[in-house]
Amino acid sequence: MEKHSEHPVPTPDPSETSPAGQTSTKISRRHFLKLSGGGAVSTVILSTGLRAKAAAMPPDVEVFSGNVPLQLKVNGQRRSLTVEPRTTLLSALRNQLEVTGCKEVCNRGECGACTVLLNGRPVLACMMLALDAAGREIVTVEGLVQNGKLDPVQQAFVDRDALMCGFCTPGFVMSVRALLDRNPNPTAAEVRQAVAGNLCRCGTYPRVFEAALAAAKSAGGKRG
Numbered sequence: 001m002e003k004h005s006e007h008p009v010p011t012p013d014p015s016e017t018s019p020a021g022q023t024s025t026k027i028s029r030r031h032f033l034k035l036s037g038g039g040a041v042s043t044v045i046l047s048t049g050l051r052a053k054a055a056a057m058p059p060d061v062e063v064f065s066g067n068v069p070l071q072l073k074v075n076g077q078r079r080s081l082t083v084e085p086r087t088t089l090l091s092a093l094r095n096q097l098e099v100t101g102c103k104e105v106c107n108r109g110e111c112g113a114c115t116v117l118l119n120g121r122p123v124l125a126c127m128m129l130a131l132d133a134a135g136r137e138i139v140t141v142e143g144l145v146q147n148g149k150l151d152p153v154q155q156a157f158v159d160r161d162a163l164m165c166g167f168c169t170p171g172f173v174m175s176v177r178a179l180l181d182r183n184p185n186p187t188a189a190e191v192r193q194a195v196a197g198n199l200c201r202c203g204t205y206p207r208v209f210e211a212a213l214a215a216a217k218s219a220g221g222k223r224g
């Protein structure tokens with residue numbers, strides 16, 4: 001499910017590494033969707049019957065079953081874990097790796113609280129399987145802090161008091177960080193567009209927009 005253009009649903013890059021040592025079967029996405037009646041997924045889990053059918057399909061999608069050893073690169077560190085194939089990236093980060101900056105709020109792609117950067121692009125961690133993040137650079141809000149110093153976006157949120165309960169804040173920070181990485185001098189309209197997939201129940205939007213523009217001004221909005 002794609003919330004908007006700033007939060008694309010990740011798709012697997014065939015050139016990237018899959019979790020090591022796994023037995024996989026490959027089927028085409030179209031055939032899998034026909035078989036399962038499911039939504040847009042990339043790494044999939046099939047019952048034995050479906051897997052047998054999948055074996056006959058053209059190669060396109062990798063199929064995993066059982067517990068899968070996985071390595072994720074999170075905030076510059078390689079982390080090893082074992083996941084069920086159905087495990088979302090958000091669950092792996094929060095529940096297994098104890099990286100809790102990304103928040104679980106709706107857990108269905110609607111609020112943006114779980115936003116992390118994947119190879120520099122903002123994605124919804126609740127809508128992505130952990131297996132699909134293998135071989136990619138994952139950055140969470142914790143990873144923006146360098147040598148104990150807040151990222152300019154984080155500092156601007158603090159300075160502008162751009163939060164109340166704070167549940168939405170890491171998601172907003174990551175969306176703004178991604179915006180400034182590709183566009184250091186955004187307009188107010190571009191800021192609004194960049195955070196359009198992030199919801200705040202406390203209504204801090206005006207301060208969030210202010211903070212984003214302030215971060216863009218400070219040090220050109222670049223990371224510290």
Ligand code: FES
Binds near residue numbers: 103104106112126
């Ligand atoms: S928790 Fe992922 S979009 Fe709401």
Ligand code: FES
Binds near residue numbers: 165169199201203
């Ligand atoms: S500060 Fe409470 S949800 Fe945004």
